[in-house]
Amino acid sequence: MSGSDYESEYDEGPPAAVGLASLLSGPSYPQDDDNGESVDTEHVKLFYGDIFAAPPNSVLIHACNCQGSWGAGIALKFRQTYPAAYSIYRDHCLSSPSPALILGTTLLIPPQRTDPCNHWIACMFTSVHFGRRVDPPEKILESTASAFEHLLSRVKNTPGGVPGALHACKINSGKFGVEWEKSRTILEDSLAAEGKDRILFVYEPTCGEIEREKLEEAAQNSKATGAGSRGRRKSKGGLGRGQQTLKF
Ligand SMILES: Nc1ncnc2c1ncn2[C@@H]1O[C@H](COP(=O)(O)OP(=O)(O)OC[C@H]2O[C@H](OP(=O)(O)O)[C@H](O)[C@@H]2O)[C@@H](O)[C@H]1O
Incomplete structure (x- = not known):
C-alpha cells in the first residue's frame, strides 16, 4: 500500500449513525460540556456511541493493566467480543519477566480471523495493577503518554497490513x-507533536449502553457472589446517568 493510501486511512471516521443521538435526528456528537466549553480539541473528537460499531480495520484503543486480566468495565466486553485477541494480550502479559516491564507500552493486536468485526485492538498498558492496587493517577498519566507514543509509532510501522483510523473509549x-480531561490532554499533545492530521475518535457511551453496562456488571457480580437475582439492578426506564449530559 502506498503512503497516500495510508494517509487516507486516517480519515475514516466513526459509523454514520452513532447510538441514541442518531435516533433523535440531531448531531451525533456533543458540542460542549456542562460548562459550555468545547469538548473537541484539534485532534481528539468526541462522539456518542458504541466503540465496537467502529468501521472494519479501525484500531480500538483501551487502557489495560499488565496482569493479563480483562476482567471488568470495557475490557470485559473486549474479552467477550474478541476472545482470540484476549488470548494474545494474556500471553503477552504472562510472558513478560515482570508485569512492570510492559508498563507504558502498547500491544497492537491485528484483526484475528476467528474474532468478529476485523478490528485491530490496541492495549495501552497504563497501570501495572488493577482494583485496589491500581497505580496512582499521576503514574497512570505518565504511562499513558509513553504508551500512546508507542502506539503511534506501531501504527506507522506495522508490517503486514495497515491499521485504519484510531478509535478510543475514554x-x-x-x-x-x-x-478524562487529563488523559485527553496527553492524547491531544501526542497527536499534535506527531505533526500529522491524524484524528482520534473518542466514544462516550449513550445512556442505553450505560444502563446495559450496569446490568451486565451487576449480573457478573451476582454470579461471582452467588447472590443470584438479588444482586441485580433493574432499569426503571427513566433517564440514564449519561442522558443528562446529552446536548443536541
Ligand atoms: N461500548 C462502549 N463504547 C464506548 N465506551 C465505552 C463502552 N463501554 C464502556 N465504555 C467506557 O469506557 C471507559 C473506560 O472505562 P473502564 O472502567 O472500562 O476502563 P479504564 O480505562 O478506566 O480502566 C481499565 C481497567 O479496567 C479493567 O478492569 P480490570 O483491571 O480487568 O478489573 C481493565 O482490565 C483495565 O485494567 C468509560 O468511560 C466507559 O464508560
Whole structure:
C-alpha cells in the first residue's frame, strides 16, 4: 500500500449513525460540556456511541493493566467480543519477566480471523495493577503518554497490513479513576507533536449502553457472589446517568 493510501486511512471516521443521538435526528456528537466549553480539541473528537460499531480495520484503543486480566468495565466486553485477541494480550502479559516491564507500552493486536468485526485492538498498558492496587493517577498519566507514543509509532510501522483510523473509549476514566480531561490532554499533545492530521475518535457511551453496562456488571457480580437475582439492578426506564449530559 502506498503512503497516500495510508494517509487516507486516517480519515475514516466513526459509523454514520452513532447510538441514541442518531435516533433523535440531531448531531451525533456533543458540542460542549456542562460548562459550555468545547469538548473537541484539534485532534481528539468526541462522539456518542458504541466503540465496537467502529468501521472494519479501525484500531480500538483501551487502557489495560499488565496482569493479563480483562476482567471488568470495557475490557470485559473486549474479552467477550474478541476472545482470540484476549488470548494474545494474556500471553503477552504472562510472558513478560515482570508485569512492570510492559508498563507504558502498547500491544497492537491485528484483526484475528476467528474474532468478529476485523478490528485491530490496541492495549495501552497504563497501570501495572488493577482494583485496589491500581497505580496512582499521576503514574497512570505518565504511562499513558509513553504508551500512546508507542502506539503511534506501531501504527506507522506495522508490517503486514495497515491499521485504519484510531478509535478510543475514554481511557483511564472508569475503573482506573483518572479524570478524562487529563488523559485527553496527553492524547491531544501526542497527536499534535506527531505533526500529522491524524484524528482520534473518542466514544462516550449513550445512556442505553450505560444502563446495559450496569446490568451486565451487576449480573457478573451476582454470579461471582452467588447472590443470584438479588444482586441485580433493574432499569426503571427513566433517564440514564449519561442522558443528562446529552446536548443536541
Ligand atoms: N461500548 C462502549 N463504547 C464506548 N465506551 C465505552 C463502552 N463501554 C464502556 N465504555 C467506557 O469506557 C471507559 C473506560 O472505562 P473502564 O472502567 O472500562 O476502563 P479504564 O480505562 O478506566 O480502566 C481499565 C481497567 O479496567 C479493567 O478492569 P480490570 O483491571 O480487568 O478489573 C481493565 O482490565 C483495565 O485494567 C468509560 O468511560 C466507559 O464508560
